[in-house]
Amino acid sequence: MSKPSDLIQGTLDLLILKTISLEPKHGWAIAKRIEQVSNEALQITQGALYPALHRLEQQGWIRGEWRASETGREAKFYALTRAGRSQLEKELAQWERLSNAVALVIKMV
Amino acid sequence: MRLRSLTDRGRVEGELDKELRFHLDQQIEENIASGLELEEARYAAMRRLGGAEQIKEECRDMRQTAYLEDLGKDLRYTGRALRKSPGFAVAIVLTLGLSIGANSAIFSVIEGVLLKPLPYPQADRIVRLFFSSNSYPRFPLNPFDFRDFRSRSHSFDSLAAFTRSDVQLSGSGEPVRLAAFRVTAGYFRVLGLGLQQGREFGPEDELPGSSRVVILSDRIWRTQFGAAPDIVGRKITLDSQPFTVVGVMPPGTEHPGNDYHALPYGDSVDAWWPFTFDGDPNQRGSHYMEGIGRLKPGKTPAEAQAEMNALVTEVSREHGREGGGWHMLVVPLYREIVGADERMLLVLLGAVGLVLLIACANAANLLLARATARQREIAVRMALGAARSRLLRQMLTESLLLALVGGGFGALLALGGVRALVALLPAGFPRSDSIHVNASVFGFTLLVALATGLLFGLVPAMQSSRVDVQQALREGARGATGSKHHQRLRNALVVAEVGLASVLLVGAGLMLRSFVNLLRLDPGFRPDHVLTANLSLPDTEYKTPVSALHFEDQLTANLAAAPGVKYAGIGTDLPWTGYDENDGGFLIQGEQPPPRQEFHARYHFASPDYFRALGIPLVRGRFFTDADNHDAPAVLIINATMARLYWSHGDALGGRVSFEDNPKEKDWFTVVGIVGDVKDRPASSGAEPAFWWPMAVVPLVNGGVMSVAVRSDSDTAGLANVLRREVHRLDPALAVADVRQMDQIADANIATARFSLFLVALFAALAIVLAAIGTYGVISYSVGQRTHEFGMRMALGAGRRDVLRLVLSQGIQLALSGVILGAAGALALARLLRSLIFEVSPADPLTFAAVGMLVLIVAVVACYLPARRATEADPMIALRSE
Numbered sequence: 004m005s006k007p008s009d010l011i012q013g014t015l016d017l018l019i020l021k022t023i024s025l026e027p028k029h030g031w032a033i034a035k036r037i038e039q040v041s042n043e044a045l046q047i048t049q050g051a052l053y054p055a056l057h058r059l060e061q062q063g064w065i066r067g068e069w070r071a072s073e074t075g076r077e078a079k080f081y082a083l084t085r086a087g088r089s090q091l092e093k094e095l096a097q098w099e100r101l102s103n104a105v106a107l108v109i110k111m112v
Numbered sequence: 113m114r115l116r117s118l119t120d121r122g123r124v125e126g127e128l129d130k131e132l133r134f135h136l137d138q139q140i141e142e143n144i145a146s147g148l149e150l151e152e153a154r155y156a157a158m159r160r161l162g163g164a165e166q167i168k169e170e171c172r173d174m175r176q177t178a179y180l181e182d183l184g185k186d187l188r189y190t191g192r193a194l195r196k197s198p199g200f201a202v203a204i205v206l207t208l209g210l211s212i213g214a215n216s217a218i219f220s221v222i223e224g225v226l227l228k229p230l231p232y233p234q235a236d237r238i239v240r241l242f243f244s245s246n247s248y249p250r251f252p253l254n255p256f257d258f259r260d261f262r263s264r265s266h267s268f269d270s271l272a273a274f275t276r277s278d279v280q281l282s283g284s285g286e287p288v289r290l291a292a293f294r295v296t297a298g299y300f301r302v303l304g305l306g307l308q309q310g311r312e313f314g315p316e317d318e319l320p321g322s323s324r325v326v327i328l329s330d331r332i333w334r335t336q337f338g339a340a341p342d343i344v345g346r347k348i349t350l351d352s353q354p355f356t357v358v359g360v361m362p363p364g365t366e367h368p369g370n371d372y373h374a375l376p377y378g379d380s381v382d383a384w385w386p387f388t389f390d391g392d393p394n395q396r397g398s399h400y401m402e403g404i405g406r407l408k409p410g411k412t413p414a415e416a417q418a419e420m421n422a423l424v425t426e427v428s429r430e431h432g433r434e435g436g437g438w439h440m441l442v443v444p445l446y447r448e449i450v451g452a453d454e455r456m457l458l459v460l461l462g463a464v465g466l467v468l469l470i471a472c473a474n475a476a477n478l479l480l481a482r483a484t485a486r487q488r489e490i491a492v493r494m495a496l497g498a499a500r501s502r503l504l505r506q507m508l509t510e511s512l513l514l515a516l517v518g519g520g521f522g523a524l525l526a527l528g529g530v531r532a533l534v535a536l537l538p539a540g541f542p543r544s545d546s547i548h549v550n551a552s553v554f555g556f557t558l559l560v561a562l563a564t565g566l567l568f569g570l571v572p573a574m575q576s577s578r579v580d581v582q583q584a585l586r587e588g589a590r591g592a593t594g595s596k597h598h599q600r601l602r603n604a605l606v607v608a609e610v611g612l613a614s615v616l617l618v619g620a621g622l623m624l625r626s627f628v629n630l631l632r633l634d635p636g637f638r639p640d641h642v643l644t645a646n647l648s649l650p651d652t653e654y655k656t657p658v659s660a661l662h663f664e665d666q667l668t669a670n671l672a673a674a675p676g677v678k679y680a681g682i683g684t685d686l687p688w689t690g691y692d693e694n695d696g697g698f699l700i701q702g703e704q705p706p707p708r709q710e711f712h713a714r715y716h717f718a719s720p721d722y723f724r725a726l727g728i729p730l731v732r733g734r735f736f737t738d739a740d741n742h743d744a745p746a747v748l749i750i751n752a753t754m755a756r757l758y759w760s761h762g763d764a765l766g767g768r769v770s771f772e773d774n775p776k777e778k779d780w781f782t783v784v785g786i787v788g789d790v791k792d793r794p795a796s797s798g799a800e801p802a803f804w805w806p807m808a809v810v811p812l813v814n815g816g817v818m819s820v821a822v823r824s825d826s827d828t829a830g831l832a833n834v835l836r837r838e839v840h841r842l843d844p845a846l847a848v849a850d851v852r853q854m855d856q857i858a859d860a861n862i863a864t865a866r867f868s869l870f871l872v873a874l875f876a877a878l879a880i881v882l883a884a885i886g887t888y889g890v891i892s893y894s895v896g897q898r899t900h901e902f903g904m905r906m907a908l909g910a911g912r913r914d915v916l917r918l919v920l921s922q923g924i925q926l927a928l929s930g931v932i933l934g935a936a937g938a939l940a941l942a943r944l945l946r947s948l949i950f951e952v953s954p955a956d957p958l959t960f961a962a963v964g965m966l967v968l969i970v971a972v973v974a975c976y977l978p979a980r981r982a983t984e985a986d987p988m989i990a991l992r993s994e
Contacts, residue, residue, distance in 0.1 A: 031138040058174035
């Protein structure tokens, strides 16, 4: 079972939420976008991506909608819900705190 | 949302498919764009995507609806699987059902007797009060002492005393004896019970010479007075005296139980009338009141006891009775009512719990055997992408379903079983009428069933889901031989089963031995062919001792003359009925009591043929005769214990006893006879010292209450009518109460021992049968696995006997380990049994040896069939398949 072992637990949620915060995207586009922006450092496997998307949708943070994609084929686009937006803010703040803390430790020791 | 994905599952599945398809196509396009051929691009994309089915499954899991869907699937699958092997399913459901049902039945008794709160408001604040010393741990109170305690203590909201005092209701039809109590004011306030109509007794009713009033039970109001609405205020006749009914208690008014002329706990009282403080408040020698109180909120029984102890000292000092070693015992009412039976019920629950554990081990064994058979199927499913957790869940569904069906079956059994149990309970068992199968019993059954399902399902499920897919598939059709681990587990389960069954068998064996001891015990009297009854001569009718004596003489003479009657006697009491009248401080000529003690003994009265009628043997001297009357020299009969304890110098026979402090010559009673001992209860450690006065000296003792005993030379069947006829010929207004065979009285005293023996033996039998089934299953499975091996052995020259011995020794090894473990467990647990066994050591070697032999024999029998099958292995087949 493919788990995003190279991502800190829970980080995938943050990445997905952040990636679709500007405009709705389908799964493929989300994966591509994360890979591009991270300079291919983060590879999102489908085995992790789709269960995560379905879980986030189940939790009510994102909503899927079938629309025509760039190529004209129908694809499921995911958009942030209002609850998802506040969740994103919460997770961003948490990430900020965590990475600052880690950075501090690394510098000090 | 969740609902949606459940309702249009098809659409959701389609969308999931489409979504992943889109992703795959995008990947393929990208691969083509990077220069791959179409086929290659597709192949690479699919590789990249990984198992589409697994992703889908995980997405479904994320939607959580999967649980419900899976449950449905699992149930359907389980149903199919069980239909394919009905024998397996029936075996598990039956064994589980039996043991769950037995557990529920015992639990419903425990729930009704121990767990259900007593039917009084804030019952935990109600306590019983006893006088107590080293020689008399539980002694009744003196009324005037009680009155002092009541006015001086601060621990109680209310304090009351009561004493058994039956009355005879006459006026319409045959007179009826009413079970009645005299109670002080506020008795019902202590219990927290209100009246259905009328009023409770107040302080004015306690005054000597106050008008006679009575409160009736609902039952008597209905049966004797047709529920007359104008009952309050009506005059009725009790003991030939007019009484005014002042109240009626509601139905279900439970008597809290009492010691003195004991009436068991329950809806057993017919009437209550006021206790009046007659007599001289400075005469405090007689003790016959039973104390009961309601503690103030927040007071503990220990605090109340400390206060009462101080009061006992204070009151004793005021009346110059210091140094008797008396103090007060304050016991919570709940302890008092169920305390004696609590241990027995908990032992029964423990026993039936062991049976359930054995049934669990059996079911686990069956599941393990099946799991081994299904190893390939499981391996295939795992190879096809089934997650381990998914398989676990499916197998647990199976065991839980089996357990729940078993639980349902058990609940049905419990419904019938509880009725049988209540019927089996000893008469007068506390709170037996509050035993019902109710919601909490069903809740208990459900919980037990679920726990059982988890218990016997989890280990096999974990085991089989840990299957090595590659190996299981490679081993092919030959079946799994790599199940050494399974075999070990199965052996361990059988050893545990045999061990638990041995524990139960040892328990049953010890109880059987003590029951036999009880039966073999010489009761000190001969209970066969004796009919008994109680009479009560009202002192209003029998005003003079002469009239009472005349009645008694006439009755015994007429009865003795009746056909079939050998002896007829009258006495104050009958053996084993809880009689407890004591006299202390008498003098014995030429003897001194032990330092700081006084002579004390049970006192009784007896007519000449009383001892002969009951079959109490004469040790030395003579019985009373008709000549032992008021005008003759005063005589006594004593029991052997009194003779042994109190005559250290001279001979007890011919010894003299006086009940006066400064006796004149006529105040001395001469001991003319020594009779055999009768203990208070069959299992009492020894008899109390006791003596008898001739009935003729004081014919109207105890308010005229007396017991009649009639010994027949054949059958006592027709005797009851003879007894009634003879009594009514002399006095048609007398009620003949408690007509019982002496056998029945004797039997009632061993009823609890028999009840617990019967149930523990039943559970032990169930346990050994289950353990035998378990042993059979394991040995038979292992024989099946080793058929090939046995064939080979026989081909190489082993005889049938060798193979037989091989298999049997495997079974005996298992049984032996179980017996050893069980014996160790029984030794550790036997301490719990100590209060239930009688004159048997908890480590009784005979019992342990017998149980060991029995278990080994059962093991050999259980292994014999599989062993026979092993000898039928065909060497040719074994060789050919090699």
